[in-house]
Amino acid sequence: MFCCLVLETPASPPGALADVARACSPRVELIGDRVAVFDARGLGRVLGPRDDIVLAVRRLAVERGVPIRVAIAPTATAAQILAHAGTKEIKDTGSLFLKCLFSETDSRCLDDTLDIFRRWGLRTCGDIARLPRADVAARLGAWGIALHQAACGEDTGPLVPMQEARRFLERIDLEWPIEGLEPLAFVLARLCDGHALALERADRGAVTVTTRLTLVTRTVHERVLHVPAPMRDARVLRTLIVLDLESHPPAAGIDAVEIELGVVPGRIAQGSLLTRTLPTPETLTTLIARLGALMGESRVGAPSLVDSHDARAVAMTRFAPGDAEPRNEPRHSGTCLRRLRFPLAAVVTTEHGAPIAVTPSARSLPGGAVIDRAGPWRSSGRWWTDDRRQWDRDDWDVELNHGARLRLSRDRATGQWAVAGIFD
């Protein structure tokens, strides 16, 4: 005895249909996003005859806000056809509902075969089922047999129950509260070892690591780490958690430690003979976490260009280099600027608005007479806002008599000069 549930509206939350089916039976097979079939054997002893089972399932679905169509039949195939048809009994043109058993990629062959049945005057599943299968096979081949089996309500394979989603959760309640990260690291190591073993067995990799520390103050200190690539190495996981907790330490002693992993199927890596070997995602993630702990999380990443006329604007993105083929692009020569993020104030003597001598405010950057210059390059932006990022300045490139080449900028609002960068 099998029961089929078909979702009526695709807008239902993901997993809701599976939850309803699971509440009825542990043996559930999900077919796509909209169909679930479960083994209803034995439910009769609990709920009564078939109609009562259908009513109970429908009531459960209504309680959970999942609009479904339900059908029960001796075979999974028959249950699916009935559930898609939405009736107890399929009458005229019922053969069309046979299509629900097949994937969309097969629809063209199915349509052709059903068209042939229609031309033969066969409209219901019963009409098709009454044909001798050997003759159908002789005339219509494999598709004819498949449709004939479906019309007879025969299952072509057993129900394949899906595995229940497993939670990767490890917890330790400590006998004595611990303070400080060093003793905590030992506890984390034990939890991570257990996780690594479980991940290995299930062929899964962690992509999120949630650490919950129950503190002596009865509050929970929770940190969530997002790992860029699925990983299951216990040492890496422990290092990442410890580095994160170093940056965000708990406020009190710890009573209980819990680590929960969000998992995805394991990663299969295939190296290439033609590209350079890059550090593994585990190595890179650990490295970036270590560098982040050392320099600050916002200070490590890949530089990126900002779509702005403000040449001083910089941004960073996550460093995630992929494999790249070597390329032979022509290199563009040009001056490289060492940019002073906080421009250094300078006294500049001008002649007809152009700088002729520069004296920076720092003694370590000697001033001098300007022997060559280019500019001014005028730029302004964000003048339509009141924030501090607005700018309006003239930039000059100058060469001083002792060889230094500087970029000077003059704020047009205040008239103040500053050294914005050094060409090097």
Add this chain to the structure above:
Amino acid sequence: MASSAVFKLESLLEARKLDRTLAREPASPPPVQPTGIASLDAVLEGGWRQGEVSEVVGPRSSGRTSLLVATMASATAGGGIVGLVDTVDRFDPAGAARAGVDLDRVLWVRGPQIGVEQARATLVDRAVHQALRAVDLLVRAGGFTVVAFDVADIPPRYLRGLPHTTWMRLAHVNAGQPTVCLLVGEAAIGRSARGATVELDAAGRWTGTSPQSRRLTGFNIRARMREARHAVDVGPFEL
């Protein structure tokens, strides 16, 4: 008898990873990472030696950053990745992108935004130590084609204050790895035994005759390459 004693001594040095002091020829030329500048690559026998600590030194505006960026462009174009430890946050991504650096393949480690020209000595000292630890982490991680330690704006007195073993340790960590560790500074800092020191001096290349068309388009650079046993003048070349 003598040869067995020499063999024993060499074996001992090899076991302690001190065999680079031996005066024997390597079996094959060491792998190199091109700088992207043909004349300099020719003198360096192909480029910077991998597994060694090399240096780019020179005064302000001598083209050190341009050479570093050219090396980064060459490394990223070859499919490699670059770690850049920017001690006081002076790297200009837009300029590097114009020079051909694939920014997605650069791990930029930014030090504190301090005006090193005016900052207190303790701040600069702390920034240098932090950056040095970052370099150590990058080199130890492995897999980087180039790890650059940019201390071009740090006065040499701060670097001289570091323990002498710092550079030996860095060279030891990098030995045998397919990574070029490149130090960019004002004066020679701590090249490894087989690394090269490239001293630069540059003149600005200006184009245009009228004030409106005048541009600083690059540098004409003269370089002097120093290795353990010889020094060679290079250039001039344009950057």
